[in-house]
Amino acid sequence: MFKKVLIANRGEIALRINRACRELGVHTVAIYSEADRTSLHVRHADQAFCVGPGPVARSYLNIPNIISTALITGCDAIHPGYGFLSESARFAQICDDHGITFIGPKPSVIAAMGDKATAKRVMSEAGVATTPGTDILASVREAAGAAESIGYPVLLKATAGGGGKGMRAVNVPEELERAYASATAEAEASFKDGRVYMEKLIVRPRHIEVQVLADNYGAIVHLGERDCSVQKPSHQKLIEEAPAANLPAKTRDAVQAMAVRACAHVGYTNAGTLEFLVSGEQIYFMEMNTRIQVEHPVTEMVYNIDLVKEQIRMAAGEPLGYVQGDLRPAGHAIECRINAEDARNNFAPAAGTLEHVVFPGGPGIRVDTHVYSGAAVPPFYDSMIAKVVAFGETRDAAITRMEHALRETVVEGTPTTIGQCLEILATKRFRSGDYDIDFLPSLLHAAPVA
Amino acid sequence: MPEDLSPAGAYPGPPALRVRALAEAFSATDLIRLRIEGPGRDAVELRRSTRVPAASAGAAPVEPESGSPIQIAEVKADLVGILHLGRPAPAEGQEVDAGRELAYVEALGIRNPVRASGSGRIRTVACRDGQAVEYGQVLFEIDRS
Numbered sequence: 001m002f003k004k005v006l007i008a009n010r011g012e013i014a015l016r017i018n019r020a021c022r023e024l025g026v027h028t029v030a031i032y033s034e035a036d037r038t039s040l041h042v043r044h045a046d047q048a049f050c051v052g053p054g055p056v057a058r059s060y061l062n063i064p065n066i067i068s069t070a071l072i073t074g075c076d077a078i079h080p081g082y083g084f085l086s087e088s089a090r091f092a093q094i095c096d097d098h099g100i101t102f103i104g105p106k107p108s109v110i111a112a113m114g115d116k117a118t119a120k121r122v123m124s125e126a127g128v129a130t131t132p133g134t135d136i137l138a139s140v141r142e143a144a145g146a147a148e149s150i151g152y153p154v155l156l157k158a159t160a161g162g163g164g165k166g167m168r169a170v171n172v173p174e175e176l177e178r179a180y181a182s183a184t185a186e187a188e189a190s191f192k193d194g195r196v197y198m199e200k201l202i203v204r205p206r207h208i209e210v211q212v213l214a215d216n217y218g219a220i221v222h223l224g225e226r227d228c229s230v231q232k233p234s235h236q237k238l239i240e241e242a243p244a245a246n247l248p249a250k251t252r253d254a255v256q257a258m259a260v261r262a263c264a265h266v267g268y269t270n271a272g273t274l275e276f277l278v279s280g281e282q283i284y285f286m287e288m289n290t291r292i293q294v295e296h297p298v299t300e301m302v303y304n305i306d307l308v309k310e311q312i313r314m315a316a317g318e319p320l321g322y323v324q325g326d327l328r329p330a331g332h333a334i335e336c337r338i339n340a341e342d343a344r345n346n347f348a349p350a351a352g353t354l355e356h357v358v359f360p361g362g363p364g365i366r367v368d369t370h371v372y373s374g375a376a377v378p379p380f381y382d383s384m385i386a387k388v389v390a391f392g393e394t395r396d397a398a399i400t401r402m403e404h405a406l407r408e409t410v411v412e413g414t415p416t417t418i419g420q421c422l423e424i425l426a427t428k429r430f431r432s433g434d435y436d437i438d439f440l441p442s443l444l445h446a447a448p449v450a
Numbered sequence: 451m452p453e454d455l456s457p458a459g460a461y462p463g464p465p466a467l468r469v470r471a472l473a474e475a476f477s478a479t480d481l482i483r484l485r486i487e488g489p490g491r492d493a494v495e496l497r498r499s500t501r502v503p504a505a506s507a508g509a510a511p512v513e514p515e516s517g518s519p520i521q522i523a524e525v526k527a528d529l530v531g532i533l534h535l536g537r538p539a540p541a542e543g544q545e546v547d548a549g550r551e552l553a554y555v556e557a558l559g560i561r562n563p564v565r566a567s568g569s570g571r572i573r574t575v576a577c578r579d580g581q582a583v584e585y586g587q588v589l590f591e592i593d594r595s
Contacts, residue, residue: 034586038487049530050584065530065585068557072532072582 001316002026002077002101006070007045009081010060012368012387013292014041017079020308029073031066033059035378040370047073054380060084063091070100077101077315079308083382086291087114087162103315105269105290112266113288116159117197123285126265128258131277131284133199140180146198147176153201156180158187158194162289164235165190169201202284204436205277207231208244208251210259211299212272213310215320220263222256223303224329226295228275230424232347233441238417239424240295241334242302245395245433247278255283262288271296271311294337294387297366301333301391332395334402336421338369338386338411340377343420351379354413360405364391364398377414385411395433399425469494483576483588497574523568525590527583531557533564535579540590544572552590555583570594 004027007017014030018041021028030045035054042048049069052059059065061084070078078095080086086104089111095102104110113119120130134146136159147154147170156179158166166187168179180196188194211223227244228237244252259274262285273293275286296307305327314320340354341347354375359367369386371377377385388405392398406422427443429435476484476496485495527533533555540552546566553564574591577583 049582050586051530052585059585064558068530069584071558072530 001318002075002312004029004046004073004075004077005103005312006031006066006073006075006078006100007041007081008060008066008078008085009083010036010039010041010370010381011384012370013081013294015044015370016368017081017308018044020306020312021079023306024309024312026312029069029075031060031069033378033380035376035380038376040372040375049073054378056084056380063094067094067098067100070095071098075100077103077312079103079312080291082291082294087289089114101315103270103311105272106267109266109268110290113272113290114160116157116161116287119288120285122266123262123288126262128262128274128285129283131199131202131286134197136195136197137180140177143180143196143198144173144176147173150198150200153203155199155201156183156196157199158183158191158196160191160193160195161187162287164231166194166196167235171201202277202279202282204438205279205284206244206247206436207237207275207286208247208255208278209273209275209293210255211293211296211307212259212263212268212274213307213314213320214263214268214270214272215314216269216317217319218264219320219323220260220268221320221322221324221327222259223299223305223307223327225252225255226298228295229435229437230430230440231437233444234347235437236347237295237337238339238440239334239336239421239430240298241332241395241398242298243329243332248281251278251281251283258283258285270314271307294384295335297368297387297389298333298335301366301389302329302331303327304330331391331393332398333389333391334395334398335387335389336402336406336425337384337417338388338409338421339383339417340385340411340414341383341417342415343417344415347417349379349383350414351377352414353377354385354411356410356412358408358410359386360388360408362401362405364401365389365405366391385416396431399431472496480578482574482578519595520573521570521594522573523566523570523592523594524588525552525564525567525592527555527564527585527587527589529555529557529562530584531555531562531582533577533579533581533583533589534561535575535577539579540572540575542572542575546570546572546592553577564589566590566592568592568594 006029007014018028028045030041030048031051032042033054051065052062085091089107092102092107117135137143153171156168168183170176170179183196184194207228210225214220225244226242228240230239273289277284340350357373366389371385390398390402483497487493535553548569550566551563554561570592573593577589
């Protein structure tokens with residue numbers, strides 16, 4: 001096992017990783033920006049180093065300062081969390097070059113999966129169904145030709161993308177030029193890589209993703225699926241659940257088998273997630289995230305497995321120690337993301353001071369957060385301030401618990417998504433489990449939050 | 451560098467007692483400067499006196515004359531690494547010119563010079579040779595008045 005792990009992240013996930021290290025008896029080093037000086041992750045780590053000013057490019061993406069911190073504090077591993085450097089093959093390689101274990105898959109696998117166009121090609125080789133689409137587009141003219149042959153509607157996606165950034169739907173040829181320009185500009189601004197590719201837009205699909213774990217010796221298991229179809233118009237997830245409601249057994253078996261097959265094909269190690277679009281009986285591979293995900297707690301609750309500890313164990317060279325048949329999910333878990341955002345204003349992020357914060361508790365409730373009364377929400381980072389997770393023996397029980405938990409939650413100082421989440425939970429469609437990725441956008445369109 | 455950032459919790463009680471407890475604990479260390487920020491705006495900063503306490507009443511510490519505010523230029527680390535003081539080591543009270551190399555921060559095997567941000571007298575040497583330093587850490591204070 002590692003002696004000391006540097007946590008190259010901030011917010012709730014930095015605390016989450018710190019807790020996992022504590023349970024494993026591993027020392028921790030936090031990094032922080034000047035804007036995060038009073039953040040909880042700084043306080044709970046064994047050591048903490050400021051690595052730069054607020055803007056991410058100069059702090060949480062500052063590879064030389066992060067590596068230097070790891071070296072002078074004697075860390076033997078770095079956990080990248082999600083976002084930031086978590087899917088940077090270059091960073092993983094640099095860690096390797098300095099004799100530091102990057103807690104994640106091999107750099108070559110991150111590179112292959114991180115380039116979404118390459119990932120699709122590799123998945124096709126593994127016999128995984130992918131969405132009809134193109135390689136990287138060189139020009140808007142090439143895009144127009146591709147859209148004609150695939151057939152509208154189509155989706156432009158950033159090859160370096162994630163979190164809905166650099167993604168544009170194009171319904172008719174007239175929209176293409178403008179969508180192409182804005183997708184490439186947004187991708188360039190977000191990822192310093194403006195390259196985009198095109199896919200057929202699958203109408204009203206469900207977003208179903210499969211959690212996988214693989215050790216360094218070829219053992220691979222899946223930990224079931226999550227349904228992340230409650231997405232904002234920007235395609236960012238808002239509510240996730242495990243298992244997916246009303247998913248036919250045949251489809252469930254198929255996505256789980258595809259996920260394991262894909263991992264075996266690419267020689268995947270550590271934790272990862274394969275995202276699929278499911279439309280009727282059709283399954284299309286969308287992308288693979290080679291890191292821990294925001295919504296990992298719902299899987300942890302139904303499988304009773306600590307995924308972050310498993311990540312650290314696998315990276316330290318421990319064998320998985322169990323097989324698929326040993327894994328028995330039980331119950332149902334739902335996660336609501338509490339973001340400092342104005343749901344009435346297109347989920348515009350809000351910064352400021354959280355004057356007063358009270359989080360819920362009780363049986364079956366888990367809150368992963370880094371904020372407290374008086375905490376600052378700096379303008380530089382993701383607007384998520386907490387994840388409220390509810391577990392129940394049944395889906396209905398989990399929903400009921402979640403509703404009570406959200407009503408107990410108090411966040412004063414910025415607008416939040418709590419009201420929006422409650423509104424979603426109360427709808428017949430969510431309760432029936434019969435919803436797809438158009439559900440929230442159409443709900444917003446039909447009845448804007450009062 | 452932050453060696454222990456949790457004394458706020460270790461010294462509960464009224465602020466005066468807390469500061470006294472902190473000062474005693476601080477004296478027992480070889481720290482030069484300790485700043486503790488609470489979750490709100492409250493902060494406590496302790497600094498080691500740069501002078502030997504006066505043994506007699508005749509050697510009172512020099513106070514700045516009223517009406518002439520001190521102009522302090524802070525010299526900060528702009529990257530994370532190991533600090534090495536220049537040779538000879540900069541000393542408190544020493545006059546330096548702007549741009550003079552006072553130390554260097556070694557990071558990833560590269561020497562990154564730390565230079566005086568203005569000419570004046572070194573008021574505080576807030577770092578030790580061989581110490582790990584973080585981004586933005588104050589290394590020297592230069593009295594420019």
